[in-house]
Amino acid sequence: MTFLTKRIFQPRSIFSLLKNGNCLSLQLKKISMKLENEIVLAIQEAIEKLYGTKLEPNKIPIQQTRKDQNGDYTLVVFGFSGLSKKKPEETAQELGVFLKENVDFIADFEVIKGFLNLIVEDKIYINVLKENQNRKNFGFLEVNPHDKVVVEYSSPNTNKPLHLGHIRNNLLGFSLAEILKANGKNVTKVNLVNDRGIHICKSMLAWQKWGNQITPESAQLKGDKLVGDFYVLFDKKYKEQIAALVADGLEKEQAEKEAPLIQEAQEMLRKWEENDVEIKTLWQRMNTWVYKGFDITYQNMGVDFDKIYYESETYLLGKELVVEGLKNGILFQKENGSIWCDLTDEGLDEKLLLRADGTSVYMTQDLGTAQLRHEEFDAQKMIYVVGNEQNYHFDVLKLVLKKLGKPWFNSIEHLSYGMVELPQGKMKSREGTVVDADELMEEMYITAKTTTQELGKAEDFAQEDLEKLYQTISLGALKYFILKVDPKKQMMFNPAESIDFNGNTGPFIQYTYARIKSILRKAGEVEQMNFWPESLNEKEKNVLKQIQNFPSILKQAGELYSPALISNYVFELVKLYNKFYQEIPILKETDQVKRQFRILLSSFVAENIKNSMSLLGIHVPERM
RNA sequence: GGUCCAGUAGCUCAGUUGGAUAGAGCAACAGCCUUCUAAGCUGUAGGUCCUAGGUUCGAACCCUAGCUGGAUCACCA
Numbered sequence: 001m002t003f004l005t006k007r008i009f010q011p012r013s014i015f016s017l018l019k020n021g022n023c024l025s026l027q028l029k030k031i032s033m034k035l036e037n038e039i040v041l042a043i044q045e046a047i048e049k050l051y052g053t054k055l056e057p058n059k060i061p062i063q064q065t066r067k068d069q070n071g072d073y074t075l076v077v078f079g080f081s082g083l084s085k086k087k088p089e090e091t092a093q094e095l096g097v098f099l100k101e102n103v104d105f106i107a108d109f110e111v112i113k114g115f116l117n118l119i120v121e122d123k124i125y126i127n128v129l130k131e132n133q134n135r136k137n138f139g140f141l142e143v144n145p146h147d148k149v150v151v152e153y154s155s156p157n158t159n160k161p162l163h164l165g166h167i168r169n170n171l172l173g174f175s176l177a178e179i180l181k182a183n184g185k186n187v188t189k190v191n192l193v194n195d196r197g198i199h200i201c202k203s204m205l206a207w208q209k210w211g212n213q214i215t216p217e218s219a220q221l222k223g224d225k226l227v228g229d230f231y232v233l234f235d236k237k238y239k240e241q242i243a244a245l246v247a248d249g250l251e252k253e254q255a256e257k258e259a260p261l262i263q264e265a266q267e268m269l270r271k272w273e274e275n276d277v278e279i280k281t282l283w284q285r286m287n288t289w290v291y292k293g294f295d296i297t298y299q300n301m302g303v304d305f306d307k308i309y310y311e312s313e314t315y316l317l318g319k320e321l322v323v324e325g326l327k328n329g330i331l332f333q334k335e336n337g338s339i340w341c342d343l344t345d346e347g348l349d350e351k352l353l354l355r356a357d358g359t360s361v362y363m364t365q366d367l368g369t370a371q372l373r374h375e376e377f378d379a380q381k382m383i384y385v386v387g388n389e390q391n392y393h394f395d396v397l398k399l400v401l402k403k404l405g406k407p408w409f410n411s412i413e414h415l416s417y418g419m420v421e422l423p424q425g426k427m428k429s430r431e432g433t434v435v436d437a438d439e440l441m442e443e444m445y446i447t448a449k450t451t452t453q454e455l456g457k458a459e460d461f462a463q464e465d466l467e468k469l470y471q472t473i474s475l476g477a478l479k480y481f482i483l484k485v486d487p488k489k490q491m492m493f494n495p496a497e498s499i500d501f502n503g504n505t506g507p508f509i510q511y512t513y514a515r516i517k518s519i520l521r522k523a524g525e526v527e528q529m530n531f532w533p534e535s536l537n538e539k540e541k542n543v544l545k546q547i548q549n550f551p552s553i554l555k556q557a558g559e560l561y562s563p564a565l566i567s568n569y570v571f572e573l574v575k576l577y578n579k580f581y582q583e584i585p586i587l588k589e590t591d592q593v594k595r596q597f598r599i600l601l602s603s604f605v606a607e608n609i610k611n612s613m614s615l616l617g618i619h620v621p622e623r624m
Numbered sequence: 625g626g627u628c629c630a631g632u633a634g635c636u637c638a639g640u641u642g643g644a645u646a647g648a649g650c651a652a653c654a655g656c657c658u659u660c661u662a663a664g665c666u667g668u669a670g671g672u673c674c675u676a677g678g679u680u681c682g683a684a685c686c687c688u689a690g691c692u693g694g695a696u697c698a699c700c701a
Contacts, residue, residue, distance in 0.1 A: 079681090081681085088681085112644070157701070347627090356699065359699085388629070388694095389696070390701090391629085391696070392628085418694090419695080426694085451663075452663090455662090484638090485636090485637065486638085488630090489630070489637090490630070490693095497635090500649080502664090504638095505650095508649095508664085510663085511663045515661055515664085516660095518660070564638085565640095568639095568648095571649090578665070579666095581660075582664070585659095588659085
């Protein structure tokens with residue numbers, strides 16, 4: 001008994017301080033994890049006292065009680081029958097009695113079959129507010145400058161505009177960076193632009209042949225769209241040539257290699273690598289068009305980068321690494337001069353690193369980029385946000401770096417996300433079955449506008465504010481729609497069904513925020529609380545129970561690289577708050593302590609919604 | 625063919641380390657605005673958790689086999 005008391009009420013426990021009411025000096029960032037830990041410790045002591053065995057904390061199966069049951073935390077006692085030599089129900093009963101009597105924050109308990117449901121004192125939840133009422137970023141950690149992480153995302157090709165697949169990539173990358181920052185990481189966001197290669201030459205060649213010197217200005221078209229059109233045009237003409245050759249009796253494979261267009265494109269690539277002035281000038285000119293277009297898309301999407309790498313600048317470094325690896329006998333050369341890495345001892349194949357003609361492949365430049373990035377940042381982690389179609393590529397990248405003797409190879413991590421599918425299947429640029437990023441955002445904007453107008457909201461807004469509101473809502477809907485899905489999973493987008501604004505959506509969450517802000521405006525200044533309520537009603541308690549989970553959700557999201565966890569969290573919070581809002585008076589409450597408490601609670605929820613949404617790259621409106 | 629990922633309500637998705645009667649949203653149906661913003665709230669209905677075995681007090685979750693879908697195994701990126 002004394003031991004137990006000592007253990008639970010030793011000074012480092014937050015609960016010991018509850019009694020005295022002077023807990024100001026405490027680090028509160030871990031408060032939510034604390035509660036669970038304290039309960040585990042209490043149970044640990046109880047079992048030791050009752051059954052004479054000390055269990056490791058991870059052997060104590062505790063979880064939050066299901067919503068349909070009475071209680072806050074549930075201990076599953078089936079596993080303890082061996083210790084107690086009693087039926088689960090009796091064991092649960094014994095433990096329950098013991099905990100209620102000896103632990104001051106356990107108010108009560110209930111036993112159902114082998115489940116011990118523990119009811120925590122309301123004070124504990126009230127305390128979450130009490131302790132944090134002045135904190136701006138509840139749950140966020142201070143950034144540690146030495147804990148460096150580089151996040152690469154977006155990584156576009158410069159031969160076509162961005163589409164829905166890129167949107168998922170960009171939103172994931174941006175959100176991941178925000179989540180890691182909130183977990184105390186010193187994050188650098190980088191973009192690797194794939195600005196060289198045969199695909200670029202295809203667009204260039206088509207422009208040369210059929211472009212009539214057209215420019216984005218003369219065409220009144222975004223540069224990336226213009227260049228993308230020529231990429232599609234190339235493909236169309238190329239296919240015609242193949243068809244003609246096949247009609248003349250050639251095998252299809254043969255025709256694909258011999259078609260004059262593809263040979264011209266390859267010739268152009270060779271010239272590019274030889275620094276042919278004319279080709280390089282055209283290349284630069286067209287890429288500039290594309291970048292201007294990308295900038296607009298990025299800006300509309302609300303994503304940005306701290307640094308941009310260009311493949312045309314990093315591939316040579318990769319080449320050097322490969323040549324050096326060959327010299328050191330780590331890599332090997334085939335008769336035709338191509339250079340390879342043997343990964344058969346790792347269970348993989350041989351991997352080509354330099355072509356017979358000495359030109360580099362995708363892997364070559366990624367070796368160079370990784371090396372450069374490591375030298376520049378020396379980060380604990382270098383995370384690549386890239387689709388799961390490239391899983392093999394990143395396995396190989398790490399292994400080749402390992403073989404080349406780079407001890408930092410293990411800092412490379414791949415956030416591998418699933419493809420976005422349309423009802424008719426995968427998106428294909430060349431077949432025109434892509435959902436264009438700019439067009440989708442524009443459509444969302446129009447939907448946001450018409451919906452807002454139909455609802456008759458915001459009629460007194462200034463024009464400027466209206467446009468900002470439509471932007472906020474439409475992007476909120478789009479971003480939330482994408483980010484609420486587990487990144488690893490493939491997801492479905494049906495363009496025929498516009499993205500919803502009701503239910504589990506961005507606007508629903510934004511709306512809840514706006515309603516709270518409305519209340520807060522009417523309430524005036526949120527005052528410091530000097531008196532606190534003794535107890536909570538069910539709705540208040542549910543909101544606080546959810547919000548005290550936030551720090552551990554944030555941590556988990558940072559470990560699993562999953563914005564979806566934040567989305568699910570904030571949706572659940574908002575639902576619980578809306579139930580509270582619907583049923584419990586706030587401004588109309590006549591008891592001043594309760595009224596103030598509810599205003600403060602609302603304010604805290606609003607702040608947490610805003611913070612959570614910012615982790616997803618989503619803004620929240622003050623009114624809507 | 626080898627490897628990897630996935631399969632949960634009509635649709636889109638949650639489901640933590642194996643725990644209670646598997647959850648949300650949309651769509652459908654029935655209610656709630658003279659009230660702090662109805663982009664909200666309440667209720668009804670909706671399930672062979674792909675299939676078959678196995679592990680155990682207990683499996684959507686772990687193991688084995690199979691079925692279905694996707695990705696990948698390029699001198700493409």
